[in-house]
Amino acid sequence: MNQQLNDVLFSVAEETLEKLAFMFVAKDYDRNDIDYESIVAASILFTGPFSGRLILTISTETIHELSANMLGVEEDETSPDQQDDALKETLNVICGNILPAIAGKEAVFNISAPMIINDIEDIRKNIENADGKALASVVRMEIDGEQCDLFLFIDGEIPKGFIK
Amino acid sequence: MALNVLIVDDSGVMRAMILKTMHMSGLPLGEVHQAGNGKEGLETLNQHWIDLVVVDINMPVMNGEEMLSRMKENPSTKDIPVVIISTEGSQTRIKRLKEKGASFIQKPFSPELIRDTVRDITGIGGDNESAT
Numbered sequence: 514m515n516q517q518l519n520d521v522l523f524s525v526a527e528e529t530l531e532k533l534a535f536m537f538v539a540k541d542y543d544r545n546d547i548d549y550e551s552i553v554a555a556s557i558l559f560t561g562p563f564s565g566r567l568i569l570t571i572s573t574e575t576i577h578e579l580s581a582n583m584l585g586v587e588e589d590e591t592s593p594d595q596q597d598d599a600l601k602e603t604l605n606v607i608c609g610n611i612l613p614a615i616a617g618k619e620a621v622f623n624i625s626a627p628m629i630i631n632d633i634e635d636i637r638k639n640i641e642n643a644d645g646k647a648l649a650s651v652v653r654m655e656i657d658g659e660q661c662d663l664f665l666f667i668d669g670e671i672p673k674g675f676i677k
Numbered sequence: 678m679a680l681n682v683l684i685v686d687d688s689g690v691m692r693a694m695i696l697k698t699m700h701m702s703g704l705p706l707g708e709v710h711q712a713g714n715g716k717e718g719l720e721t722l723n724q725h726w727i728d729l730v731v732v733d734i735n736m737p738v739m740n741g742e743e744m745l746s747r748m749k750e751n752p753s754t755k756d757i758p759v760v761i762i763s764t765e766g767s768q769t770r771i772k773r774l775k776e777k778g779a780s781f782i783q784k785p786f787s788p789e790l791i792r793d794t795v796r797d798i799t800g801i802g803g804d805n806e807s808a809t
Contacts, residue, residue, distance in 0.1 A: 601688070
């Protein structure tokens with residue numbers, strides 16, 4: 514796995530979660546797997562100089578804090594729809610900042626609307642299969658001890674001249 | 678003077694965040710209207726006096742760029758200041774939006790950036806006005 518690409522993903526995720534939701538993430542060096550039973554996930558597709566999918570997973574505990582912090586309310590005041598919306602918007606912002614960090618600021622990408630992946634098996638399938646797309650980078654993070662992961666899948670390879 | 682603001686974004690959480698951030702930045706807000714896409718935004722503009730439009734780009738039904746173009750074609754809305762707050766990272770697209778007369782803020786944003794941008798295009802709000 515490409516370290517420079519991993520660094521870009523972590524840096525963007527770190528800045529986005531801090532600015533959007535006042536949440537501080539750290540790299541989780543020791544964890545290599547996912548507890549699928551206790552996560553929610555969102556996925557976003559993009560096309561452009563290279564195409565692919567970005568998936569963000571976050572623990573079911575942390576999603577309450579994420580949505581509450583974004584809205585400026587208490588954790589028990591957010592609805593499931595607002596929690597989904599918060600996760601989708603967070604992924605949308607992360608994706609919008611990762612692509613120019615990889616391909617340069619002149620590159621034009623089309624980004625689809627983010628989608629929630631509800632079913633545990635669908636989350637597993639999206640991460641482990643990803644419609645044949647190759648896993649280009651994965652960053653395993655933790656927020657207050659809870660898992661949070663970011664996966665970048667791409668069709669083919671990232672073109673030469675971009676980050677390698 | 679209080680600003681009547683229209684916030685257009687398909688994410689309700691992001692609309693709430695933008696509003697919260699505008700309050701935090703010390704901008705003098707009057708009526709605040711919200712819309713979930715460009716079409717709803719144009720309808721709101723036809724029904725209310727709006728001093729400032731804050732709009733996302735990527736939205737269903739009608740995106741922010743088309744809404745901006747429609748506003749510029751209409752004599753009654755062409756002079757309303759527009760701030761685009763978006764995840765868009767392409768300088769090519771951002772330049773095109775600026776050429777249409779919009780200011781641009783990339784998500785994630787800070788209260789200070791929103792305050793300074795709104796103050797630049799409206800001459801209203803933030804520390805300067807509260808000091809006078």
